[in-house]
Amino acid sequence: MTDHVKNAKTTSAKSKAVRPIALAAALAAAGIVGYGAGSTSPDIARAASNPFAENRQESTEIEPVAPSNAPASFADVVERVGPAVVSVRVTQKAEAGPAAGMDLPPGHPLERFFKEFGAPNGGGNQPAPKRQAQGSGFFISSDGYVVTNNHVVEGGEEIVIALSSGDELKAKIVGTDPKTDLALLKTEPEKAMPYVAFAQEDNLRIGDWVVAVGNPFGLGGTVTSGIVSARGRDIGAGPYDDFIQIDASINRGNSGGPTFDLAGNVVGVNTAIFSPSGGSVGIGFAIPANVAQDVIADLKEHGSVTRGWLGVSIQPVTPEIAESLGLEEGEGALVADVMKGSPADKSGLETGDVILAIDGKKMKDARDVSRAVAGYDPGTEVNFELLREGDEQDVEVVLGEFPEEPRQVAAREGAPAGKVGELGLALTSGPDGGVVVQGVDPQSEAAAKGVRPGDVIVKVNGRTVSNPGELETRIEESGKSSVLLLLRNESGQHFVALSLKDA
Secondary structure, three states: OOOOEEEOOEOOOOOOOOOOOOOOOOOOOOOOOOOOOOOOOHHHHHHHHOOOOOOOOOOOOOOOOOOOOOOOOOHHHHHHHHHHEEEEEEEEOOOEEEOOOOOOOOOOOOHHHHHHHOOHHHOOEEEOOOEEEEEEEEEOOOOOEEEEOHHHHOOEEEEEEEOOOOOEEEEEEEEEEOOOOEEEEEEOOOOOOOOOOEOOOOOOOOOOEEEEEEOHHHOOOEEEEEEEEEEEEOOOOOOOOOEEEEOOOOOOOOOOOEEEOOOOOEEEEEEEEEOOOOOOOOOEEEEEHHHHHHHHHHHHHHOOOOOEEOOEEEEEOOHHHHHHHOOOOOOOEEEEEEOOOOHHHHHOOOOOOEEEEEOOEEOOOHHHHHHHHHOOOOOOEEEEEEEEOOEEEEEEEEOEEOOOOOOOOOOOOOOOOOEEOOOOEEEEEOOOOOEEEEEEOOOOHHHHOOOOOOOEEEEEOOEEOOOHHHHHHHHHHHOOOEEEEEEEEOOEEEEEEEEOOOO
């Protein structure tokens, strides 16, 4: 997650500061325009009053429409859903460590003394005080199931649910999913609990009103309102980022709380904020209901989430990459690496393939591919529409189950050698194939796009290369204004498109 994108979670023992936040709900008023008895039609009258209007039959002017659903108050929806929203208090596991003031650096002259005899006044290695954390959540069933964020309960030793009535219930973790930052808890209430439901249709639009309810800074029962600012946000939190951006005030402690539409349906689970200062600046992120309810259903049934697995590294098709591949549009996902023994490898997918569609559904970008594959159960046979060396073809793949640990690819080394002037790279032959980058001109496009010494050029324009001379030949043969390099380093494989200066 980026530096300024922060989980909306607070540790009550460390911060008591409360920053006042002004809440403003802007309600639009309908303008009424009257026309005299002798006037022409309303359309003609509007055109006559607007000296910039085009011919009415060809005009693309967007006409104002009187609002029909702007609420005079959010009180009715809050009164209905409020009792289902809870505060989540978590006592986190403590780790043993040196006593306060005795955190000595390695090799310090007194390090051995304190290890052998302990710190003065009973110090030494003492258990650290347990940390208290707070977040939000909401009931999704009358028998006590509660949804919250994984980062709220992660490392939790004891979890307490505080109700709006002031009563408290102990909770246990049913399951967590770090990849989407969701968690499901279970309480044992003595009576049926009020609960809310996820929205069943994903018809939330940019500009729609939303209401967030939660526990910011431990205050509990706090309501804020705003609109949907954007959909499909990728904030670098994980491979399945698809956040709703809202401008309702969300602060630390709101994590895991619900965002409602005006009908009282849960349309999102609040999870993060963008904040240079640590407080709300009107940019909050929520997990969409359609994502959350599928994950929560898996957690309830299995305690974990199983996802389909293809076994490839993919990257977006940038305009430069699209041009080098002869594509008109930069859509789909480019396969940068295929793991040996993976479902993709067994089905014949190759490095350099562009995934255009899955089971007939067009893939706009790499995120679409990741989410689509993850949405299938392991063992499902899926059709992939590919572009390979300019030709479209279909490949059937039986997906596997997502493994726990990703594969890492080691970097390679080589000795200094020749240069490819157009790219600003110093190159040499690799001991195990490929061309090793020994130096990069800091003013070059390659440096700007992240090419570094130690990277291995595996392919050029889809063709394998084993030495710098072969690489130069491939560039000359392409006849294009850019070259597509497949690079390998410690992070895996990825493509980079570079312009040719002399093309």
